[in-house]
Each structure stands twice: as structure tokens, then as C-alpha cells.
Amino acid sequence: xxxxxxxxxxxxxxPQGKAAKWADxxxxxxxxxxxxxxxxxxDHWSFMMGEIALYSFIILLLTGTYLTxxxxxxxxxxxxxxxxxxxxxxxxxxxxxxxxxxxxxxxGGLVIRQIHHWAALLFLxxxxxxxxxxxxxxxxxxxRELNWLIGLGLVGLGIIEGFAGYxxxxxxxxxxxxxxxxxxxxSIPVIGTWVSFLIFGGPFPGHVxxxxxYIAHVLLIPAILAALIGAHLALVxxxxxxxxxxxxxxxxxxxxxxxxxxxxAKAGGFFFLVFGVCALLGGLAQINPVWLFGPYNxxxxxxxxxxxxxxxxxDGSTRLFPSWEIRVFHHTIPALFWPTVVLPGILFTxxxxxxxxxxxxxxxxxxxxxxxxxxxxxxxxxxxxxxxxFYIVLLLSGGNDIIAKAFDISLNAMTWxxxxxxxxxxxxxxxxxxxxxxxxxxxxxxxxxxxxETGIIKAMPNGxxxxxxxxxxxxDEHGHGVLxxxxxxxxxxxxxxxxxxxxxxxxxxxxxxxxKPEIQAALDEHEREEHRREVEKTEEQRQLTD
Numbered sequence: 001x002x003x004x005x006x007x008x009x010x011x012x013x014x015p016q017g018k019a020a021k022w023a024d025x026x027x028x029x030x031x032x033x034x035x036x037x038x039x040x041x042x043d044h045w046s047f048m049m050g051e052i053a054l055y056s057f058i059i060l061l062l063t064g065t066y067l068t069x070x071x072x073x074x075x076x077x078x079x080x081x082x083x084x085x086x087x088x089x090x091x092x093x094x095x096x097x098x099x100x101x102x103x104x105x106x107x108g109g110l111v112i113r114q115i116h117h118w119a120a121l122l123f124l125x126x127x128x129x130x131x132x133x134x135x136x137x138x139x140x141x142x143x144r145e146l147n148w149l150i151g152l153g154l155v156g157l158g159i160i161e162g163f164a165g166y167x168x169x170x171x172x173x174x175x176x177x178x179x180x181x182x183x184x185x186x187s188i189p190v191i192g193t194w195v196s197f198l199i200f201g202g203p204f205p206g207h208v209x210x211x212x213x214y215i216a217h218v219l220l221i222p223a224i225l226a227a228l229i230g231a232h233l234a235l236v237x238x239x240x241x242x243x244x245x246x247x248x249x250x251x252x253x254x255x256x257x258x259x260x261x262x263x264x265a266k267a268g269g270f271f272f273l274v275f276g277v278c279a280l281l282g283g284l285a286q287i288n289p290v291w292l293f294g295p296y297n298x299x300x301x302x303x304x305x306x307x308x309x310x311x312x313x314x315d316g317s318t319r320l321f322p323s324w325e326i327r328v329f330h331h332t333i334p335a336l337f338w339p340t341v342v343l344p345g346i347l348f349t350x351x352x353x354x355x356x357x358x359x360x361x362x363x364x365x366x367x368x369x370x371x372x373x374x375x376x377x378x379x380x381x382x383x384x385x386x387x388x389x390f391y392i393v394l395l396l397s398g399g400n401d402i403i404a405k406a407f408d409i410s411l412n413a414m415t416w417x418x419x420x421x422x423x424x425x426x427x428x429x430x431x432x433x434x435x436x437x438x439x440x441x442x443x444x445x446x447x448x449x450x451x452x453e454t455g456i457i458k459a460m461p462n463g464x465x466x467x468x469x470x471x472x473x474x475x476d477e478h479g480h481g482v483l484x485x486x487x488x489x490x491x492x493x494x495x496x497x498x499x500x501x502x503x504x505x506x507x508x509x510x511x512x513x514x515x516k517p518e519i520q521a522a523l524d525e526h527e528r529e530e531h532r533r534e535v536e537k538t539e540e541q542r543q544l545t546d
Contacts, residue, residue, distance in 0.1 A: 041263055042243035042256035046133045051267065053126035055274040056119045057229065063116040064218060070106050072098040073168065073214035075207050084291050092295035095170040095210050099290055115282030120165060122278065124158045124310045131155065135354075135384050137371040139242045141364070145355045147235045150228050152352050157225055159310050164217040166288065166308060170210055173288075175296030176305045178205065187337040189328075205298060244371045245487040251369045304402055312398030313391055317343050320397050320418045373487060375444075378437035382430040389429035393421045444490045448472060448483050452491055461530040470494070 012021045024030040074094035080087050082097070083104040102109035131151055134140050140148035163181070167174045182204045185196040201208040240254055248255045257263045281287075293302055307315060317339035326333045358380065359365060374381040396403070397418035404411040451469035458466050472491065473483040 036237070037258070037260035039237065039240075039259050040254045040256045041241050041259060042249075042254060043263075044244060046137075047241075048270065049126050049130035049133055051270060052274055053123055053130055054229065054233075055271045056123035056126060056278070057225065058271070059119040059275055059278055060116060060123060061222065063112050063119065064222075066112050067102065067109075067116060068218055070098060070102050070109060071095070071168070071214075073211045075170065075210050087291065087294075090295065093170045093210070095168060096290070096295045099169040099171070103291065111279075111282050113282075114285070114287050115278050117166070117287050118281040118285070119278045120162050121308060121310075122274075124155070124162060127151070127155050127158060128310075132384065132388075136374040136381055137242070137244075138368065138377065138380070139371055140355045141368040142355075142359065143239055143367050144235070144242075147232055147239075148355050149352055150232045150235070152348065154225065154228050154232070156348060157221055157228070161217060161221045161225065162308060162310060164213045164221065167213050168210060168217060169288075169290045170296050171290040172293040172296050172300060172302045173290070173305055175205070175298070176301050177307055177311075178209065178296075179298070183336060184340045187334040188341060189331050189333050189337070205296070240369060242369055242371050244373075249370065251367070254369075304405075306399055306402065309395070313394040314340055314344065314398075316394035316397030316400070316418070319400060319415060320394070320422060370487070373489075375437045375440040376487060378434050378441075381437055382433040385433035386426040386430040389426045390422065393418060393425055397422075443492075445485060447490050447492060448485060449481050451481060452494060454494060461534060 012018045020030075072094045076094050077091055078094050078097050080090050080092055080097050080100065082088075082100055084100055087100065099113075102113055104110070134148065134151065163177065167178050182196055182200065185199065186192045188195060196204065199209070199212070200206040201212075241256075243249055243254060243256065246255070257266075306312065318336060321335060321339040323335045324338075325335055374384075397415075400414040400418060401411055403409065404414045451471040454468050454470050456468040458468050460466060471479075471481050473481055475481055
């Protein structure tokens with residue numbers, strides 16, 4: 001083929017191709033884009049938690065944009081005359097009235113509102129589970145400490161964004177949350193009153209807080225979140241994705257699927273799956289029915305007020321902390337300051353410093369691109385379980401009044417039970433997780449040494465029954481496996497072994513296990529020797545009897 005024919009063959013024929021060729025001739029983007037589309041990403045179910053968080057954020061942007069067309073962030077008083085008859089003639093803020101209009105008057109407004117709320121809960125839950133996966137598998141180690149800090153910042157900003165979002169309706173429940181937030185600000189020594197005055201624009205509740213939260217919720221915080229997510233993904237692409245150990249996987253290579261077309265197709269389908277779940281929840285599962293709470297009134301508090309799940313640990317810490325006030329240098333430090341300001345600060349500081357603390361204590365300064373199984377790092381896994389137990393105790397304590405009412409338990413007993421559990425459950429979780437990790441390690445090494453249980457029972461000449469084990473690889477002269485542990489899952493059952501290769505090739509699945517010739521000969525010789533000894537013993541006993 002001549003050069004002229006090659007150029008004619010390469011010339012785009014479709015309008016899309018011609019447009020792409022025109023843009024590439026001027027911007028020279030074909031090479032870099034092709035390089036990024038050819039990047040390989042490993043495939044594992046646990047990696048999808050980060051994708052769920054990303055897709056939830058996209059859903060939040062789409063539904064939130066729709067809601068901004070109808071929401072009015074004003075605290076000016078109006079008299080409601082909408083479709084919700086029980087509120088007809090009630091004086092309320094424009095913010096609350098517009099929320100009712102979205103729920104009852106705007107076509108599709110209620111389902112979009114509920115999709116938005118469910119996506120927010122899913123966004124934070126996916127981020128938290130994703131960080132658990134990163135922590136337990138050691139994906140935060142060098143060179144990914146910066147990405148760990150970015151993820152921690154995303155979780156913190158997500159909590160603030162969620163709080164600002166469910167404060168916008170200006171109903172009685174969200175107003176109660178704002179009152180608690182103001183109390184937390186006032187508890188800060190020296191500067192607390194100034195912080196509250198600055199944010200609320202005067203004494204609580206003021207007339208500007210909803211508008212300020214609206215700007216922060218729809219503009220400032222989403223912009224920062226989008227920038228951090230972009231930086232997070234850029235670092236993932238730059239540093240390449242982590243992967244679990246396995247065949248062909250090393251610290252320098254990645255085994256998986258190219259971004260385009262297979263991974264992109266799977267990611268697109270997964271996005272619509274996440275969107276479908278959020279839409280299903282938004283259409284069938286009621287959440288935050290603000291019309292039942294009524295407009296905010298500083299003199300009222302709704303019964304059984306509960307925040308969204310990601311804020312309940314702060315509510316729980318507040319309920320468990322004793323009502324101690326400390327006076328230092330003529331300044332009173334309220335009891336609320338310690339569980340709502342100091343405790344979250346300590347938790348986020350420890351989480352951010354952990355990658356550096358572990359590297360210092362273990363003296364591990366090398367780069368890591370292969371993940372670790374949680375059982376192989378029992379101390380880290382136990383610390384993670386301890387932190388989760390601590391969080392769960394605070395989470396349950398945030399609803400201790402609801403639990404006490406539902407099960408007819410004394411609220412005082414629930415409070416003291418939470419206090420005791422806060423000091424006993426986390427250490428117990430550490431010990432249990434540590435012992436489980438050690439037990440799983442021993443089991444893996446036992447299988448590597450003795451092989452997989454086949455379920456075949458063999459009768460020995462001396463009357464003993466033993467189970468035949470299928471070696472996973474080469475064995476020594478005693479029949480013990482010589483494979484070393486490589487940090488990958490070890491098959492524990494024959495069907496797990498058969499899942500990785502055709503069943504007809506698996507020894508012991510459809511056919512009896514056949515040992516190596518030399519091992520089988522040794523076993524046969526052993527059986528003959530045992531049989532000869534039994535015969536001699538029987539003959540001696542017969543002679544003694546005679």
C-alpha cells in the first residue's frame with residue numbers, strides 16, 4: 001500500500017471523525033487522550049465503593065441543580081396557601097414555604113427532593129466504607145498518604161455539606177439542629193460568642209443564616225468537593241491503582257482492564273444502577289417529611305429529634321459525656337465543648353496522622369502498590385475494628401431515647417450503659433479481631449502445608465480413619481506442601497479450586513486423588529509394613545494362647 005493510499009485510508013469518513021480530526025489537528029489531544037484511555041485498572045468488588053461515592057456526588061449535582069430552580073432561601077415571613085391543607089394559613093418563612101411547594105406543587109419535586117436526600121446519605125456512607133477499605137488493605141501507605149488526607153477532607157466536608165443541606169428547609173427539625181450547632185459554637189472558650197455572631201449575623205437565629213447556608217451548600221462546598229475529587233482521581237491515575245497480590249501482579253505492573261472500552265462500559269452501567277437504586281428509594285421510601293414537623297419556632301423542639309446518621313455520633317457523644325463544667329482563667333468551658341469540638345478534632349487528627357505513625361513505627365519507607373489482606377496485619381485490623389466499635393457505640397447512643405422508649409428501658413440506664421460500653425466494647429473488639437486474624441493466618445498456612453480437605457475418608461490397616469488432603473503444589477519427602485504464603489486467598493474447599501480451572505482437570509473433584517508415584521509407592525510400602533506387623537502380632541498372640 002502506497003503512502004497516498006495509507007493517508008486516504010486513515011482519512012475520517014463520518015462527521016464525528018472529521019470533527020475529532022479537526023480538533024486534534026489544532027489541539028493535538030489525540031495522543032494524551034489515547035494514553036489515558038489505554039490505562040489499565042484492576043477489577044475487584046471492594047473498589048466499587050469509591051465509584052458509588054463518585055456517582056452519588058454526580059446524582060447530588062443533578063438533583064440539586066433541579067431543586068435550586070424552585071427553592072427560595074429567604075427567612076421572610078409569609079402566610080402559606082398551598083396544596084398542603086393542614087398548613088393552610090400558617091405563618092412561615094419563604095424557605096419552608098418553597099420546600100412545601102417543591103414537595104406538593106412542583107411536578108416531580110418530591111421524588112427529586114427525596115432522591116437528593118438519599119443520594120447524600122449514600123455519598124457519605126460510600127466514602128466512609130471506601131476509607132475503611134483503604135485502611136484495612138493498607139492502600140494509604142507510601143506514596144498515597146496525600147490521597148488519604150484528601151479522602152479524609154472529603155468526609156469532613158461531606159458532613160458539613162450534609163448538615164447545611166438538611167438545615168435549608170427551615171422546618172422544626174432542621175431548626176433544632178441549627179440551635180444545637182449554635183450551642184456548640186458558643187461552647188468554644190473565648191471566641192465562641194464571636195464565632196456564633198459571625199455565622200448567624202447576630203443573635204440566634206437571625207435572618208441571614210439560611211441564605212448563607214444556601215450559598216455554602218450549592219456553591220462553595222460543592223466546588224471544593226469537586227476540586228478534591230478531581231485531585232483524588234488525578235492522583236489515582238498518576239500513581240496507578242492499587243491491586244491485591246495475584247498471578248502477574250507485582251509492585252511494578254498492573255493487571256486489569258483498559259479504561260476504554262470495557263471499563264468505561266462497566267462504569268457507565270454501574271452509574272445507572274446506582275442512579276436506579278437512588279430513584280427507587282426516592283420514589284418508595286419516605287425521608288425527611290418536613291410537612292409533619294412544621295415551621296421552625298425557637299420556643300419548640302420536636303419530640304424524638306434525630307439527625308442524619310453521619311451526625312449521630314456527635315449527638316451520642318454529647319449524651320454520654322457528663323455535665324462537667326471547667327473554669328480556667330476566669331473562663332467557663334462548658335461540658336458541650338469536649339464531646340462536640342475536642343473529640344471530633346482528636347478523631348480526625350488521629351485518622352490523618354495514622355499513615356505517618358504506622359510508617360514510623362514499622363520503619364517502612366518503601367513504596368507499595370500491592371494491597372494487604374487484613375488478616376496479615378492483625379494490629380492495624382484490630383485498631384480499625386476498635387475504631388468502628390467506638391463509632392457504633394456513639395451512633396447507638398445518639399438514639400438512646402428512641403431505643404429506651406421502644407424497648408421500655410430506663411433512659412438513665414441507657415446512658416450509663418453507653419458510657420460503660422464506650423470503654424469496654426472497643427478493647428474487646430480489638431482482642432477479638434486480633435485473635436481472629438491470627439486464627440485465619442494459621443488456617444491459611446495449614447492448608448498450604450497439608451492441602452485441601454477432599455472429603456475422602458480412608459481406612460488405615462490399624463483401624464484408623466483419616467481424610468485425604470489434596471496438595472496445592474509440590475510436596476517434600478514427607479508429603480507436606482512447600483508453597484509459601486504469597487498474600488493471596490488460599491483455596492479452602494475443592495469447589496473453590498475447581499472455580500479457577502475446568503472441573504475435569506481438578507484432581508479429587510470427579511476422580512479419586514492420585515498421589516505422586518514416589519509418594520504412592522511409599523504409602524503402599526507403609527501399608528504393607530503395617531499389614532505384616534499386624535499379621536506377626538496376631539500370630540504371636542495365637543502361639544501364646546496355645
